[in-house]
Amino acid sequence: MADVDYKEIIHRCFRCGFCKLSYDYSSVGFNCPMYHRFRLETYSPSGLNWLIRAALIKNDIEWTEHLSEILYSCSTCGNCVETCRFEFGEHLVNNFIAVREEILETQRPVPKMIRKFFENVYLYGNAYREPREARGNWAQGLGIKEFEQGDEYLFYVGCVGSYDTCSQRAAKSLGKVMQKASVSFGILGEKEECDGNEVRLLGEQGLFEHQRDKNVELFREAGVKKIVTLSPHSYNAFKNHYAGEFEVFHYTQLLRDLIESGTLAISGKFEATVTYHDPCFLGRHNLEYDAPREVLNTIGGLNLVEMERNRKNAFCCGGGSANFYTGISAKGKDQASNARVREAYETGATILAVACPVCLLMLEDAVKTEGLDEQIQVKDISEIMMESLTN
Amino acid sequence: MGNDSVYNALVEIVGEDYASNQPEELYMYSVDSGTEGPRKVDYVAMPKTTEQVRDILLLANEHRVPITPMGANLTLNGLGLPVNGGIVLDMKRMDRIIELNKLSRYVVVEPGVTQGRLGTYIEKNCPELEHSRPEAPPMATVVGNIVIRGHGFLAVKYGNNASQINGMEVVLPTGEICKTGSFSVSQLPFSKGPLPDLSALFCGWNGTTGVITKLSLKLFPKRKTMDIVGYAVHDVELVPDLLWRITQTDMVDNLFVVGFVFGDSGESPQYVTVCFTGDIDEELEHKKAVFQKIAEEFDRAAPGKVEFLYPVTEMLTSRFIEKPPYVSPALAADFEHGGGYRYCGAILTVDKMPQAWRTGIELARKHGTNFLSGTQIMGYCHSVNFCFVYPFNRADEESMERVRRAMRDTNEAVLAMDGIPWKAEVEAQKLISRKMDPNSYNLIQRIKETLDPNGIMNPGNWSK
Ligand SMILES: Cc1cc2nc3c(=O)[nH]c(=O)nc-3n(C[C@H](O)[C@H](O)[C@H](O)COP(=O)(O)OP(=O)(O)OC[C@H]3O[C@@H](n4cnc5c(N)ncnc54)[C@H](O)[C@@H]3O)c2cc1C
Numbered sequence: 031m032a033d034v035d036y037k038e039i040i041h042r043c044f045r046c047g048f049c050k051l052s053y054d055y056s057s058v059g060f061n062c063p064m065y066h067r068f069r070l071e072t073y074s075p076s077g078l079n080w081l082i083r084a085a086l087i088k089n090d091i092e093w094t095e096h097l098s099e100i101l102y103s104c105s106t107c108g109n110c111v112e113t114c115r116f117e118f119g120e121h122l123v124n125n126f127i128a129v130r131e132e133i134l135e136t137q138r139p140v141p142k143m144i145r146k147f148f149e150n151v152y153l154y155g156n157a158y159r160e161p162r163e164a165r166g167n168w169a170q171g172l173g174i175k176e177f178e179q180g181d182e183y184l185f186y187v188g189c190v191g192s193y194d195t196c197s198q199r200a201a202k203s204l205g206k207v208m209q210k211a212s213v214s215f216g217i218l219g220e221k222e223e224c225d226g227n228e229v230r231l232l233g234e235q236g237l238f239e240h241q242r243d244k245n246v247e248l249f250r251e252a253g254v255k256k257i258v259t260l261s262p263h264s265y266n267a268f269k270n271h272y273a274g275e276f277e278v279f280h281y282t283q284l285l286r287d288l289i290e291s292g293t294l295a296i297s298g299k300f301e302a303t304v305t306y307h308d309p310c311f312l313g314r315h316n317l318e319y320d321a322p323r324e325v326l327n328t329i330g331g332l333n334l335v336e337m338e339r340n341r342k343n344a345f346c347c348g349g350g351s352a353n354f355y356t357g358i359s360a361k362g363k364d365q366a367s368n369a370r371v372r373e374a375y376e377t378g379a380t381i382l383a384v385a386c387p388v389c390l391l392m393l394e395d396a397v398k399t400e401g402l403d404e405q406i407q408v409k410d411i412s413e414i415m416m417e418s419l420t421n
Numbered sequence: 422m423g424n425d426s427v428y429n430a431l432v433e434i435v436g437e438d439y440a441s442n443q444p445e446e447l448y449m450y451s452v453d454s455g456t457e458g459p460r461k462v463d464y465v466a467m468p469k470t471t472e473q474v475r476d477i478l479l480l481a482n483e484h485r486v487p488i489t490p491m492g493a494n495l496t497l498n499g500l501g502l503p504v505n506g507g508i509v510l511d512m513k514r515m516d517r518i519i520e521l522n523k524l525s526r527y528v529v530v531e532p533g534v535t536q537g538r539l540g541t542y543i544e545k546n547c548p549e550l551e552h553s554r555p556e557a558p559p560m561a562t563v564v565g566n567i568v569i570r571g572h573g574f575l576a577v578k579y580g581n582n583a584s585q586i587n588g589m590e591v592v593l594p595t596g597e598i599c600k601t602g603s604f605s606v607s608q609l610p611f612s613k614g615p616l617p618d619l620s621a622l623f624c625g626w627n628g629t630t631g632v633i634t635k636l637s638l639k640l641f642p643k644r645k646t647m648d649i650v651g652y653a654v655h656d657v658e659l660v661p662d663l664l665w666r667i668t669q670t671d672m673v674d675n676l677f678v679v680g681f682v683f684g685d686s687g688e689s690p691q692y693v694t695v696c697f698t699g700d701i702d703e704e705l706e707h708k709k710a711v712f713q714k715i716a717e718e719f720d721r722a723a724p725g726k727v728e729f730l731y732p733v734t735e736m737l738t739s740r741f742i743e744k745p746p747y748v749s750p751a752l753a754a755d756f757e758h759g760g761g762y763r764y765c766g767a768i769l770t771v772d773k774m775p776q777a778w779r780t781g782i783e784l785a786r787k788h789g790t791n792f793l794s795g796t797q798i799m800g801y802c803h804s805v806n807f808c809f810v811y812p813f814n815r816a817d818e819e820s821m822e823r824v825r826r827a828m829r830d831t832n833e834a835v836l837a838m839d840g841i842p843w844k845a846e847v848e849a850q851k852l853i854s855r856k857m858d859p860n861s862y863n864l865i866q867r868i869k870e871t872l873d874p875n876g877i878m879n880p881g882n883w884s885k
Binding site (some may be wrong): 042043044045046047048050051053054055056057068069070071072080081084090091092094096097100117118166299332362364373 | 438439441443444445446448449450452453454459465467475493494495511513514533535537538539540541542559560650698741744745747749751752754755758761814815816
């Protein structure tokens with residue numbers, strides 16, 4: 031739930047447009063992924079503010095399906111929160127979530143794919159309508175065991191890492207790296223449930239609470255104390271929107287700690303120029319910019335170069351807030367992920383490193399549609415780490 | 422697609438994603454951040470190429486549909502809004518920076534290039550140069566700014582931005598693609614050349630004479646460091662002389678004056694801000710000493726009236742030195758937690774500043790609004806742009822109406838001071854037109870009719 035009523039502050043938006051840019055006005059391009067994609071004034075944080083006010087407060091226009099599409103094309107990447115010069119700017123993303131809640135509660139038209147997403151999570155515990163029993167299939171043959179009392183970490187994989195074939199690569203590599211480092215961990219396999227991060231962002235607060243309560247109960251029963259997540263989205267949900275009784279780590283934080291303590295010794299090499307793409311839910315939403323870079327920098331032979339838009343100025347892959355599934359904003363050649371891979375390519379890197387299964391699938395697709403697959407490969411940091419351990 | 426033939430043709434030209442006749446887009450493009458609008462909008466289109474602009478103009482002629490080019494729509498006076506409906510051409514997809522010529526110091530941009538992006542691009546690719554960047558939010562387009570004869574940080578040295586044009590590519594209202602300046606004779610857009618100044622046909626006309634599709638703009642040397650001194654002037658009558666004295670040093674890069682009256686707090690002093698630059702610290706020290714001496718001279722003549730301020734506040738440092746600045750004049754929109762302000766930028770002679778200040782206070786009292794003024798010195802005090810700023814609360818229609826009334830009175834007062842309202846809204850254009858020499862007014866109309874025989878270019882502008 032938003033801590034401030036959007037109706038009290040939304041008229042303060044001046045539509046000055048800082049929200050469309052990166053904080054440092056990067057010359058590479060607009061930093062709001064929906065504005066980048068659509069370029070009409072409507073598809074921007076300020077556009078949304080004005081439309082919401084016109085439709086829900088002033089009744090100047092009707093709430094339509096098109097308006098819902100605009101609202102749901104926002105990936106909640108948090109760039110506008112970072113760049114808005116006004117004090118109410120910190121509430122922008124929360125406002126959009128609150129409006130999503132309101133339009134769902136008041137039964138206004140909502141894109142079909144959004145409804146389908148909720149239905150899938152509710153009925154199947156995952157976004158993809160895949161059978162629950164298949165959730166742990168990615169781990170077959172890897173010797174990764176189910177979590178049991180006394181294990182130090184629950185490895186929470188999330189829907190994307192569990193079911194998406196591209197993102198499964200990251201889940202597998204991370205599993206192997208943790209095995210190599212002798213981390214005491216287990217997974218929930220078919221018992222694992224959607225973390226609800228996207229559901230919350232999409233405004234289905236009831237379903238989010240349902241998922242949260244189910245997960246908390248499951249974790250408690252299993253005796254979970256520490257959770258390591260593959261996805262920054264799960265990390266965000268557990269860290270900021272669950273009860274706080276579990277210690278939560280994104281896997282890059284765990285790897286950094288293991289390297290620092292000497293538990294994970296990297297003897298091998300990864301000879302490549304690599305650029306790192308900050309995931310929004312690790313970076314802007316949770317201010318973890320260093321751990322992934324520290325991990326990459328410990329790998330011999332790896333030359334880390336930065337894209338112009340990095341850290342708090344990073345450009346979102348466009349997949350957040352379930353856009354990776356709904357495709358509302360993530361469609362066509364003009365979508366954010368395509369621009370992002372071009373930006374990565376221009377650094378001279380041959381590897382685009384990510385630390386998020388959503389970014390992995392979005393950017394991998396974009397590399398193909400941009401015809402750059404010969405020039406640059408997208409790899410999760412877990413994959414790079416695994417390769418460096420075996421090289 | 423439906424059977425709206427204009428919409429269908431727009432889709433044909435720019436693609437489905439970049440044309441709209443849906444209520445959401447029509448609403449967004451019918452209002453701006455000031456108090457103008459909502460105005461009727463029938464279509465929105467975002468062209469990507471000059472040829473697409475031409476095709477849209479031909480279409481508009483065929484169907485007699487009005488066209489309004491728009492950059493970021495940040496004039497606050499509704500100049501990017503159609504007066505009589507039709508197609509809004511959002512130019513921001515034409516966003517290429519085509520050339521940066523270091524030796525001849527110019528840059529060629531498309532009309533969607535924003536001030537923020539151009540600044541960063543020059544900084545990255547040629548840090549020795551800069552353009553005269555306005556304080557408008559970084560989304561403001563470079564072309565939108567020259568169309569309204571706007572001004573940037575270097576205005577005190579080089580005048581307004583329209584005087585920094587080398588040449589343009591323009592699509593005329595009847596669809597011909599035309600070039601101005603040396604561009605029209607050679608491939609090199611490096612100078613206005615010894616030619617009739619055709620670029621002037623597109624500056625100050627509020628987009629009613631053609632659609633600019635390329636612009637060559639002058640760049641200037643950028644010194645290595647900058648510093649700021651200020652003066653708090655407790656007698657507004659002293660301001661013109663002080664500004665004259667400061668500009669006489671020929672050492673100023675930016676010169677700005679601010680004053681405000683908020684609620685019952687009384688009048689603030691006039692804060693004169695002087696930005697100056699150098700390549701070595703000693704140069705800055707020397708300049709600072711000169712500016713300090715000026716304060717001492719004024720103090721001897723009028724004790725206690727002119728205070729020298731150094732260092733200046735963090736706010737000023739952020740606004741003028743920090744990159745990117747956190748502090749922007751946009752923040753004035755939140756002074757009343759209301760999301761908006763209007764301002765009348767009055768192009769005045771420098772001696773009128775005290776009168777303008779008193780007028781602003783009077784009108785703010787009369788209409789029950791707060792008041793602040795920001796004055797950009799243009800050229801060596803050749804003129805000033807004295808901005809009468811009135812904040813309002815967008816959630817309170819009454820407060821918006823008060824500001825509309827204050828603006829009306831201000832426009833009249835400015836004309837009575839022999840000044841001219843800048844980027845005048847339609848109502849102010851009428852006031853100016855009525856005061857204008859009739860032959861000058863008729864010449865404007867004849868030029869418009871010649872260029873735009875079907876009257877499709879945002880009709881309603883520059884009429885009586
Ligand atoms: C906070 C704030 C601070 C400001 N500070 C300054 C300042 O320091 N200096 C200054 O000069 N201004 C300032 N402004 C005013 C204004 O925002 C700027 O001048 C800005 O550059 C205008 O650009 P725009 O893209 O918003 O133009 P728009 O408002 O979109 O357009 C301006 C005019 O140009 C026409 N136009 C736009 N594109 C084209 C084209 N391609 N071809 C033909 N006509 C076209 C439009 O029809 C309209 O008449 C400020 C505004 C704000 C809100």
